[in-house]
Amino acid sequence: MNNDDHLINIGEFASKAGITLRTLRYYDNIGLLKPCSYSDTGHRMYNKQDFAKLQKILTLKFIGFSLNDIKNVVKHDVNDKDFRKSLEIQKKIMEEKIHHTHMVIKAIDETLDMLNYKEVMNWDKFVNIMNVLNTDKKLLDQYKNASNLRSRINIHELYSVNKYGWMKWFFEQLNIPKNAKILEVGCGDASLWEKNLNRIPKGWDITLTDFSKGMLEDAKRNLGNNATNFKFKIVDAQDIPFDDCSFDVVIANHMLYHVENREKAFAEIARVLKMGGCFYTSTVGKNHMAEMRELIFKFKSQAMTSKSWDITSSFQLENGFKQIDKWFKNVKLKKYEDSLIVTEPEPLIDYIFSMPGNVKESFNNKKLKQFEKFLQDKIYKEDGIYITKDTGFFEAKK
Incomplete structure (x- = not known):
């Protein structure tokens, strides 16, 4: 067995990843992150690719996806090409989220300044806060739409009788x-x-x-x-x-x-x-x-x-x-x-x-x-x- 295939038990995996055993067991039970193998005594075992899958899950959760949303996104094994592409998508959405967060903070600051100086409230600027917050939902929808397209392509690539494509x-x-x-x-x-x-x-x-x-x-x-x-x-x-x-x-x-x-x-x-x-x-x-x-x-x-x-x-x-x-x-x-x-x-x-x-x-x-x-x-x-x-x-x- 080479280093890439090295398996670790659930306790070591949880410790290295910084999450609880309870979370890993829950992810397994709902089919979100299942262990790649089991020991002879029935204990969950994980490998390095499971870290990649978990990283993607935790990132999408941080961005704002529900666990059900994430299940719809995490559908493919993580090979080198998919992993790199996944990270690029995650990075792009994180950058967008940072940009939107700064815009929300700016809109709130402008509203606070108006209140501090007892100026007439500019409701257009205030409403902008909600518009910016709604942009996050559009990002999530965009990610889910891309995932749906991959699901439809995936079944054809896996099971088409005509393998030429x-x-x-x-x-x-x-x-x-x-x-x-x-x-x-x-x-x-x-x-x-x-x-x-x-x-x-x-x-x-x-x-x-x-x-x-x-x-x-x-x-x-x-x-x-x-x-x-x-x-x-x-x-x-x-x-x-x-x-x-x-x-x-x-x-x-x-x-x-x-x-x-x-x-x-x-x-x-x-x-x-x-x-x-x-x-x-x-x-x-x-x-x-x-x-x-x-x-x-x-x-x-x-x-x-x-x-x-x-x-x-x-x-x-x-x-x-x-x-x-x-x-x-x-x-x-x-x-x-x-x-x-x-x-x-x-x-x-x-x-x-x-x-x-x-x-x-x-x-x-x-x-x-x-x-x-x-x-x-x-x-x-x-x-x-x-x-x-x-x-x-x-x-x-x-």
Whole structure:
């Protein structure tokens, strides 16, 4: 056993970490931080990676997350890459929190000065205290949204039958010249580019945009040192702030069904595309993850809903062609062949509760265990849960 695998008992682990045995036992019981092993006599044992996991838990707790929130965030083993990324995210949020704290103190000081000198109260400045405090909640929501996105990506990476992967396959379908200006709207965490960094020609000028500032920050972190090769901008697809005929290619990867007014988005995309430029937009079909919805229905819990899957219905493989054809020519559809065979209940649970409207905190521990057993029994009976993936993209030209 090398030094990396060295195990220590719960007492030594608690002493080194500066927390109580009771806290560690509680974290184990709620599934937040389980020991990596047990001794022959049944005692909890921990290793160095458990320190990394505990550090993340304690940091998020200090920032303001509830333990249930933290459980939704701490879902991946801590390897070197994930650990570094995790620390970078934590550092960024801590810096933001320090900045907001200083702003609150400043607003309070200004209010105290007005009271001390018996000046007329400036209620705008006073209200600013609450606005700043609410910013902290936005940070937490941003972190949780990023975690939810990772949960949805995670299940595909773990259990897809087609191991090549959507991002690599989709990238290969992009018919882009060696020297091209490319715009991605709704880039998310930039997974499309992170998965294909070694295949991006030097002549490409790539601008990544998203409606969410938090997602752009995630995109930069995901790309690491390569982020300097991209441009980043907060952009609403319904109001793209670039000149007419600016780009050779526009990409919208699994995002147009989130856009409230797609007609405006199509008009803006057509406007910024050069004549003859290509537009690539991916989406899902009506049968995508259908078995997942069936699982929710069969479990019959009022705390879960499959309605959030309906968000894609406004722009799917079945109705997307007609919408795109109004604005572009030579519209073609190409589908990606894949499915999921899920052999563990936890990633399924994480995926379901990452969808809008499904709140894991609404489940008590008993109900959550019942759901886990329901899934585990189905997995055992069927040698895994088969889930349909119905995914593809439209290619069109201006």
